[in-house]
Amino acid sequence: MITLKELADRCGVSTATVSNAINGKSNISESTKMRILQMIEETGYKPNFMARNLRVNSKRTIGLIIEELSAFTSPAIIEGIMRYFEAQKYETILYNMRVYSNLNWMDDEKFLQSGVNNAVDELLSKQVNGIIHVAEHSRKLKYYNHILPVPVVISYAYTDERKLPYVSIDDETSTVKMAEYILSKGHTKIAMICGLNDNLHAQKRYNSFKRVLKEHNIHFDEDLCVFVNWTRDAGKEAAAKVLKKGVTAVFCHNDFLAAGVYDYLYEHNMQPGKDLFVTGFDDHIVSSYLHPGITTMKLPLLEIGRKSAELMDNLLKSDAKYGIEGFEIPCELIAR
Amino acid sequence: MITLKELADRCGVSTATVSNAINGKSNISESTKMRILQMIEETGYKPNFMARNLRVNSKRTIGLIIEELSAFTSPAIIEGIMRYFEAQKYETILYNMRVYSNLNWMDDEKFLQSGVNNAVDELLSKQVNGIIHVAEHSRKLKYYNHILPVPVVISYAYTDERKLPYVSIDDETSTVKMAEYILSKGHTKIAMICGLNDNLHAQKRYNSFKRVLKEHNIHFDEDLCVFVNWTRDAGKEAAAKVLKKGVTAVFCHNDFLAAGVYDYLYEHNMQPGKDLFVTGFDDHIVSSYLHPGITTMKLPLLEIGRKSAELMDNLLKSDAKYGIEGFEIPCELIAR
Numbered sequence: 328m329i330t331l332k333e334l335a336d337r338c339g340v341s342t343a344t345v346s347n348a349i350n351g352k353s354n355i356s357e358s359t360k361m362r363i364l365q366m367i368e369e370t371g372y373k374p375n376f377m378a379r380n381l382r383v384n385s386k387r388t389i390g391l392i393i394e395e396l397s398a399f400t401s402p403a404i405i406e407g408i409m410r411y412f413e414a415q416k417y418e419t420i421l422y423n424m425r426v427y428s429n430l431n432w433m434d435d436e437k438f439l440q441s442g443v444n445n446a447v448d449e450l451l452s453k454q455v456n457g458i459i460h461v462a463e464h465s466r467k468l469k470y471y472n473h474i475l476p477v478p479v480v481i482s483y484a485y486t487d488e489r490k491l492p493y494v495s496i497d498d499e500t501s502t503v504k505m506a507e508y509i510l511s512k513g514h515t516k517i518a519m520i521c522g523l524n525d526n527l528h529a530q531k532r533y534n535s536f537k538r539v540l541k542e543h544n545i546h547f548d549e550d551l552c553v554f555v556n557w558t559r560d561a562g563k564e565a566a567a568k569v570l571k572k573g574v575t576a577v578f579c580h581n582d583f584l585a586a587g588v589y590d591y592l593y594e595h596n597m598q599p600g601k602d603l604f605v606t607g608f609d610d611h612i613v614s615s616y617l618h619p620g621i622t623t624m625k626l627p628l629l630e631i632g633r634k635s636a637e638l639m640d641n642l643l644k645s646d647a648k649y650g651i652e653g654f655e656i657p658c659e660l661i662a663r
Numbered sequence: 664m665i666t667l668k669e670l671a672d673r674c675g676v677s678t679a680t681v682s683n684a685i686n687g688k689s690n691i692s693e694s695t696k697m698r699i700l701q702m703i704e705e706t707g708y709k710p711n712f713m714a715r716n717l718r719v720n721s722k723r724t725i726g727l728i729i730e731e732l733s734a735f736t737s738p739a740i741i742e743g744i745m746r747y748f749e750a751q752k753y754e755t756i757l758y759n760m761r762v763y764s765n766l767n768w769m770d771d772e773k774f775l776q777s778g779v780n781n782a783v784d785e786l787l788s789k790q791v792n793g794i795i796h797v798a799e800h801s802r803k804l805k806y807y808n809h810i811l812p813v814p815v816v817i818s819y820a821y822t823d824e825r826k827l828p829y830v831s832i833d834d835e836t837s838t839v840k841m842a843e844y845i846l847s848k849g850h851t852k853i854a855m856i857c858g859l860n861d862n863l864h865a866q867k868r869y870n871s872f873k874r875v876l877k878e879h880n881i882h883f884d885e886d887l888c889v890f891v892n893w894t895r896d897a898g899k900e901a902a903a904k905v906l907k908k909g910v911t912a913v914f915c916h917n918d919f920l921a922a923g924v925y926d927y928l929y930e931h932n933m934q935p936g937k938d939l940f941v942t943g944f945d946d947h948i949v950s951s952y953l954h955p956g957i958t959t960m961k962l963p964l965l966e967i968g969r970k971s972a973e974l975m976d977n978l979l980k981s982d983a984k985y986g987i988e989g990f991e992i993p994c995e996l997i998a999r
Contacts (some may be wrong), residue, residue: 341780346808348808360808363810364810367810388785396732396741396742396757397738397742399740402732402733402737402738403733403739405732405759406732406733406761409759409761410761410764413761413764418785419758419759420756420757420758420785421732421756421757421758421759422755422757423741423745423755423757425742425745425746425749428746428749428785443724449724449754449756451791453756454789465923472684472696474684474685474699474700474703475686482878495863526976551970589954593954612948613948613949613952616922616949616952616953617923617952617954618929618953618954
C-alpha cells in the first residue's frame with residue numbers, strides 16, 4: 328500500500344493538505360478534495376484512523392444498556408446521565424435492548440436474561456469502563472449474576488439477590504404528596520385507578536394512598552379501587568365502574584389512565600376538573616395537552632440519570648466494583 | 664495471576680461451576696456463587712472475557728449517530744433501523760450528540776461539526792462497520808467531508824456538496840394530501856401557520872400548499888400565512904392574528920402549533936373542530952390527546968429507519984462506500 332507521502336505526491340499537494348482533506352477540514356478547495364478522494368479510491372490508500380482514535384481511547388467510556396429506548400422515560404434518564412458524563416469528559420455509548428419487540432417481555436425472563444447477556448458482551452467487547460442499566464420501569468432485576476470486570480449501576484429499578492447500586496423514584500413520598508393535595512381540595516370519596524397489581528409502582532402507590540386516608544381518618548373503601556393495565560382504554564373502562572359509586576375525585580396511577588377518565592367524562596357530557604377532580608402520575612407530555620391540563624406527579628427523570636452517573640463516577644474513582652448504595656428520589660407535584 | 668483451575672480448586676468446585684458462576688448461569692447455589700465471588704476478589708482472578716467476546720466480534724456492528732435522542736422523532740427512527748438489523752444479525756450501538764444541550768445549535772456549525780467529528784471518532788474506535796446519521800429534522804447536512812473507512816447513510820435529512828445516500832420524508836406529496844383533504848371539507852378561506860421560514864419542511868409545505876390552492880383556482884392570500892417558531896405558544900399567538908381575518912380552517916405545520924390554536928380557541932370560548940377546522944402535522948402523541956383529537960399527517964418514522972438500514976445493508980453487501988441513492992417517503996393522513 329502506498330504511503331501518505333506518495334499519495335500527496337501523486338495529487339501534487341502537501342501531506343498536510345491530504346490530512347486536512349481526510350479529516351474534513353474546510354480550508355481546501357472542492358476540486359482538490361475530489362482529486363484526493365479519487366486518488367485514495369484508485370490507490371486503495373487506507374487513512375490511519377487508529378492514530379486518530381488513540382486520543383479518543385484515552386477517555387473513559389460508559390456503556391448504557393437501555394431496556395427500551397421508546398419508553399417515554401428513557402430519553403430524559405439518558406440525558407441526565409450524559410449531561411453528567413459530558414462535564415466529566417467521559418464518552419457514552421448506548422445499547423438498546425428493545426424489550427417492546429417481545430409482546431410478553433415482562434414475563435419472559437429468558438428473553439430478558441439473554442438480552443442483558445448480549446448487551447453486556449457487546450459493550451465489554453467495545454471496552455467500556457462501566458455499565459449503567461436503564462430500566463423501562465422500577466422492579467427487581469434478576470439479570471446481573473455475571474461477575475463482570477466493570478462496575479454496574481441500575482437506573483430506575485432495583486436488583487434482586489446480589490445487590491447493585493441503584494437509583495429509582497420514591498413512590499411512597501410522592502403518593503403521600505398527591506393524596507394530601509387531593510384531600511386539601513375537600514374530597515373524601517376518592518376512587519383510585521391503579522396500575523397492574525404485580526407492579527411495584529402500583530403496589531407502593533396503593534399502599535401509601537390507603538395509609539394517608541387512614542391517617543386522616545377517612546374510610547378507605549376497597550370497592551373504589553381497581554387494578555388495571557396502564558392504558559388509556561383501561562382508564563376509560565375503569566371510570567365507568569368507579570364513577571357509578573358517587574366519587575368526587577379519582578387518583579390515577581398514570582396520566583394515560585387519567586386520559587381515559589377524561590374520555591369517559593367527555594362521552595357523558597361531563598367536564599373534567601368541574602364534575603370530577605382527576606389526577607395523574609408521571610407528567611407525561613400528554614398531561615399538559617389534555618383539556619384542562621391534568622394535575623400530576625413529575626418523575627425526576629433527569630435527576631435519576633444524573634445520580635446514576637454520579638454513582639458510577641464514584642465507583643470508578645474509588646476502584647470499587649460492588650458498591651451497594653441505593654437512592655429513591657421523590658416526584659414533584661405539578662398542579663394544573 | 665492464578666488460573667481458572669487453581670481458582671476452582673481453592674473453592675472446592677469444578678472449573679465448569681466457576682465458569683457457570685462467572686457467566687451468570689442459574690444452576691448454582693447462592694452460597695457457592697458467593698464463595699466463588701469472594702475468592703475471585705481475594706485472588707484478583709480476571710475472567711477471560713475476551714474469549715467470550717470473540718463470538719460477538721464476528722458480528723457486524725453499525726454505529727448510529729443520533730443528533731438528539733430526546734427529539735420525538737428519534738426513538739421510532741432508531742426502532743426502524745434496529746428492527747431491520749436485528750433480523751440481519753447486525754449489532755447496533757448508539758452515539759447521542761445531544762444537540763439540544765446547545766440552545767443555538769441550529770446556527771452553530773462549529774458545534775455541529777465538532778459533535779459529528781467526536782461521534783465518528785468514537786464509533787470508528789469501537790470498530791463499527793458502518794454509520795447511520797439520524798438527524799433531528801430534515802436539512803442539508805454539511806458535516807461529512809471526512810474520508811471514512813466505512814459507509815455513511817443519512818436518515819431524516821440530506822447532505823450538501825458531497826452526496827451520501829439518504830432517506831427523508833416527502834413533504835410535497837404529504838402537503839398535497841392534507842391540502843386536498845381540507846378542500847374536500849368545503850373550506851376556501853384557509854390560514855396557514857408555518858414553521859420557521861429557513862426550515863426546509865416549512866418551505867416545502869408552504870410551496871406545496873400554495874400550489875394546490877392555485878390548481879383548485881382558490882385565491883392564495885399571503886396575509887393568511889405566518890412563519891413562526893414551531894411551538895405551542897407561537898401557534899396561539901399566530902391564531903390571534905390569522906383568526907381575525909375570518910378563516911374557517913387552519914393548516915398548521917406541526918401538532919404543537921395546532922395545540923396553540925386550540926389554546927386560543929378555548930380561551931375565546933370557541934370549539935376546535937366546530938368553530939374552526941384545525942389540522943396539524945407529525946402525528947405526535949399529543950395530537951390524539953387534544954380534545955377533539957386532531958387531523959394530522961403521520962411521519963413514516965419506522966419506515967425511514969427501516970429504509971436507512973436497508974441502504975446501509977446494501978452498501979455493505981456490495982462493498983460500495985459512496986452510493987448516492989436518496990428516498991423520500993410520503994406521510995399518512997390521520998383523519999380525526
